[in-house]
Amino acid sequence: MTLHKEVSAVTDRIIERSRPERTAYLALIDREREAGSLRPNLGCANLAHGYAGTEEDRDALKDNRAVNIGIVTAYNDMLSAHATYYRYPEQMKVWAREVGATAQVAGGVPAMCDGVTQGYAGMELSLFSRDQIAMSTAIALSHGMFEGTALLGICDKIVPGLLMGALRFGHLPAILIPGGPMPSGIPNKQKAHVRELYAEGKVDRDALLEAEIGAYHSKGTCTFYGTANSNQMMMEMMGLHMPSAAFVNPGTKLRQALTRAAVHRLAEIGWDGEDYRPLGRCVDEKAIVNAAVGLLASGGSTNHLIHLPAIAATAGITIDWEDFDRLSRVVPLIARVYPNGAADVNGFEDAGGMAFVIRELLSAGLIHRDLLTVSTGDMAAYAEKPQLDGDALVWRDPGPSGDETILAPADKPFSPEGGFRILKGNIGRACIKVSAVERERWTIEAPARVFADQASVQEAFKAGELDRDVVVVVRFQGPRANGMPELHKLTPTLGVLQNRGYKVALVTDGRMSGASGKVPCAIHVSPEALGGGPIGKIQDGDLIRVDAVTGELQAMVDEHEWASRPQAEAPAPVEGMGRELFALMRATANEAERGGSAMLAAMRA
Template identity: 55%
Template sequence: MSLHPQIEAVTERIRKRSAALRGAYLAGIDAALQQGPYRGRLSCANLAHGFAACGPTDKSRLRAPVTPNLGVVTAYNDMLSAHQPFEHYPEIVRQVARELGATAQVAGGVPAMCDGVTQGRPGMELSLFSRDIIAQSTAISLSHDMFDAVLYLGVCDKIVPGLLIGALAFGHLPAIFVPAGPMTPGIPNKEKAAVRERYAAGEASREELLEAESNSYHGAGTCTFYGTANSNQTLLEAMGVQLPGTSFINPDTPLRDALTRAAVERALQITALGNDFRPIGHLIDERAIVNAIAALMATGGSTNHTIHWVAIARAAGIILTWDDIDAISQVVPTLAHVYPNGDADVNRFAACGGTQFVFRELLDAGLMHDITTIVPGGLRAFCDEPRVQDGKLGYAPGIATSADETVLRPVSNPFEAQGGLRLLRGNLGRGLIKTSAVKPQYRQIEAPAVVVDDPKVLNKLHAAGALPHDFVAVVRFQGPRSNGMPELHSLAPILGLLQNQGRRVALVTDGRLSGASGKFPAAIHVTPEASAGGPLARVVEGDMIRLDAEAGVLEVLVDAHTWNTREPAVDTQPPAHDIGRNLFAFNRRLVSPADQGALSISCGPPTVDGAWEYDAEYELGRGSEAALAPHEAKDA
């Protein structure tokens, strides 16, 4: 099947736009390659420090520069259910490496916070910036020049994007991402959501709510809804940097352990010391980035990735825009309904055909590129299903038809003809909406604004019965510059409850929502943010807001003169100095806009002539792709 014309056009547009920046990136990682095996450049004192704590066998092998040494960068901690299984992975990695005549060392650990714990709490203000700290921590871990390839142990929200950005900074090294898998099913997600809404209505006790939550999040592994963590796994496979079919295999199973061992073996095969060298910086190109976005759209994945994958692309010298994401969404159909887009969890999704089914459908329809990956066979290899037979790992063709079309459908019979995310534009700026979880009858709203600068105020207004029957909640000063762009998932039970009561409600914010959010219409990541003088700062109580997800419109219905002469509001929230938030003041000052990845670190090669730079007209939605035209002309 030939490539779909729009996928081909978007890919080519990204390639042309990124040509100078991508060229600089590749030149940088190729220069690192030309210096030869990495331990070979260390002085005797350097090398002695690097293997001082090793046993005799490893120490002997590490003296020889032609013996591959794997680095392990781990996000293990035993508070995160998704990362707790990683506790024993390093020993497995070392054991397999030794069996194969190589060595492995834990290069370093990276922080891994859980948004599920910090939702609605001050700690959530550290969440987005933790991605950049993880990227920096990854760079520190690999700074010793001891490694020939790297295994990355991480699953959840900001952890995988941070590890990816760090891995691309060392793009001359091969890299394989090794997941831990989802926990087994708990109570149905629909049942959990119902208890949350009854609690918000005062109809359920805290004990009842805690019991429901505990029965949902009940063991080791990733949370089973299709939020940011599980979307991470799908996108890693779509880019070919995780072994085929590894995303949704439960922890502590023979297949999970076999895949972990296979990742070690494959990593040793793709170093520069062998004949199948596959550095990550060359594997992740504009085609791989487009594949990731196509997979995100087809599966109704997390809105957070509209920020993260812009940053990841930039780390590889690639300029991805929200317009590119929107253009891909317009032609990639929604093939999966997994909670919050449906009732099924990711275990059910995997049983119905999972990523293998989705990728085959997209490849056959010309909606993904068949790219070079970490394994032979390109992306087509990711259409096969891993199995353990007679104690050995093997692969069989994925199922040809969905096992349950209420969960997973073919391109010929999608849930919707378009993908799960849409770009919104208008005089309120640019934002995104996750349409895959919102029923069509709720995708347009015109209602008065209820304006709050602190999400907790909306809870208080609800408790006091002071909210209008229909309204658009404008929750501003929640962008990256204001307070680190926290997720506002704590608002979901209230807004979902009100919608269930027959009221028309929506959310407009420069903050984020959890990857698990849905049901009600929400324009999120609105940029420019209020703290940067964005239009949300001019909205006042009672302004009529129009949000139309189908037409891609986000606007305030105020006459131009009144609107343009209004003084913007000022953030009145006091500076945050508790629980470490003061340590991130520097990040808040430096952070880029949401549509440029909300980066607070330098990412990728330095800006070069022809690369896209910040354009206020583009961010306001007035320039759209035209704002990039001069830069694309330079690259042509």
């Protein structure tokens, strides 16, 4: 199938825009490659330190006769998704020996759970934890002991951070190894309904806790289609997993077989393997476009409008929101997974999963086939689902959709467009996700009520002050103000107001959760309020227009009055929960469209 002309045009735009920095990046990884593997050149004392922690593999390491795989792990047992990794390193060492390779845990990275910190002070560390993870990955790989990299991570900032760090060692091959989603608990709509009842005071805390535990009940990734599962989708779309590894449940024979296959494959594509595939060559402009198309076609998390530009930047590639907007107008929505539908990711997988999505997008000419993937083939390999045939792992065509209320063919989509829009106006530049928003709510015009934090919104709601048509404005939530925490606690509150029949929208320079859905939200407003962004000029009662049809984000205020208005005073910086340790990152972070990153701002300065 010929590549769609708009996908081709956007790709060409990215290639041309990125040419200087991509050229410099490729020169960097070529120099690293030409310098040779560092391990044989290390001094004897250096090597002795590197070998001291292992006995069974020491002779193989001394003889330098095998690929040594560096495992970078985000294991902890406070995140359900990452608790699955507990036994992975010792298993991976056994599987590496099966093919004459070795493996060592190169290092661990922090992995915080946004689900635990939502609405509390710790959430202000979340976005910048991605930079910390990237830097921790670099520290792990800086020992020069490895010819390939296995990245163990799943959730929100962890996959982007691991990939960003590994890309600065882009001469090394790398495979991301997921752990899979937990089995389904109570339906997500039931959980959301209980949350809304609690917000209205109609059920107590015990009832809410029971509903939440019913949803998040065991090891594995949360089953709604938020940022964590959108991460897994993107890694498939970029060819960085073993094909269709994303959504196989933990503790199954198939899950184990896929992890074993990833270790074996790393030995083949490693530095001295038979099919060398460096990460920095796999992650090119086409791979980034594929990830963006997959995000749009599946209704994925808005957080990746920050993360994908950041990942791309570490590989010398620049993608912006205009690229997403243009792609969204030609990419059909072919998946409905909660919060964009009733099914969870297990239902999505049963209906055909990523293999079905990729096959449909390939057949419609909407993604690039000719990627250098970590598999033995190109992207066509990712259009097949894995199965066990006895003890053998095989991949087969997924067949037709197992449930067309969850997965639709590309020629009969749920929507002809991907559900993302860029908004512009005198308030600034913002994103809006409309794939789960009813069409009649794509345009909201209502008076503003302005807040400086989400707790104040909840207090006003409880006091009945928001029972009207309203555009809730929450500012001083950007990267430089407080680290850009998600405002997920507002989802039930705004949903209740909408259910009561009011016209409701959110405008914020902060983030919403990857699980946000039915309420129109203009998010990531740039420039942010801290530092002079015009969102800081909005006053209570201003008529605000949020229009995903025309792409407007406008304060309906006289032009001369708007120009002369002063900025609102920023809240005083806060301490506690370690937030003061991240002051340097807040002070130097770049804007959301460029990744919301202090590390990238410094790299590109």
